[in-house]
Amino acid sequence: xxxILAMATAAFPRRRFCIMRDLMPIDVMLSEAEIDLLSDxxxxxxxxxxxxxx
Numbered sequence: 001x002x003x004i005l006a007m008a009t010a011a012f013p014r015r016r017f018c019i020m021r022d023l024m025p026i027d028v029m030l031s032e033a034e035i036d037l038l039s040d041x042x043x044x045x046x047x048x049x050x051x052x053x054x
Contacts (some may be wrong), residue, residue, distance in 0.1 A: 020050035 008017050014048055028045040030038070 019054040020048065020052065021054070022051040024049045 004019055006021065015032040026049060028047060032044050033047060
């Protein structure tokens with residue numbers, strides 16, 4: 001577990017992060033206008049469901 005934390009800290013030195021296990025990506029169906037709004041902000045219409053967050 002400590003190796004994962006060290007790798008994440010090195011890869012993203014000034015960003016917040018969390019470690020997730022047993023995750024499932026869920027795509028969200030949106031209209032074209034909603035997708036455009038998300039894309040403009042740099043986001044994607046996806047939900048991550050995780051059974052364990054460290």
